[in-house]
Amino acid sequence: MPTEQELLPGIARWQEITDTLNSIAKTRGITKDNKRIWSYLHKWTNEDWAEMIVAAKELIRQYPEYATRDQRNKINRAAATLKEDWDIHPRILDTPEYKSQAWAALMSLRELMNQSLNEQIMDSTAAMHKRTKELFYEKEITN
Secondary structure, three states, X not given: OOOHHHHHHXXXXXXXXXXXHHHHHHHOXXXXXXXXXXXXXXXXXXXXXXXXXXXXXXHHHHOHHHOOHHHHHHHHHHHHHHHHHXXXXXXXXXXXXXXXXXXXXXXXXXXXXXXXXXXXXXXXXXXXXXXXXXXXXHHHHHO
């Protein structure tokens, strides 16, 4: 089990990216082509990712109710990639083969942090899609 001192760098990085993602979600909506998000993903080393994942896994260990099965799977998949391919590239999750995995892990990390802080932040893009879907659904019922 990691110590609090060992967890702090990962928690700080995780909180910083969650705050950034929440800000983006509230204003423009999170999209996969967002350059600001990818600026983080392109610079994070295996160590950076590992620190955040260790912190997330410790949170899940202590409070399993905060994470869905899907979130755990995405975080565990990124952890397994780091473990298996650490020596292949210093930023393995930034390689073409693993970019979608990095994105999925990042979104799960954001959701997990928000859940642990009891934050309900709807991505404006997702909210718009939900409203559109509800509108079409209501229209189908009334016709």
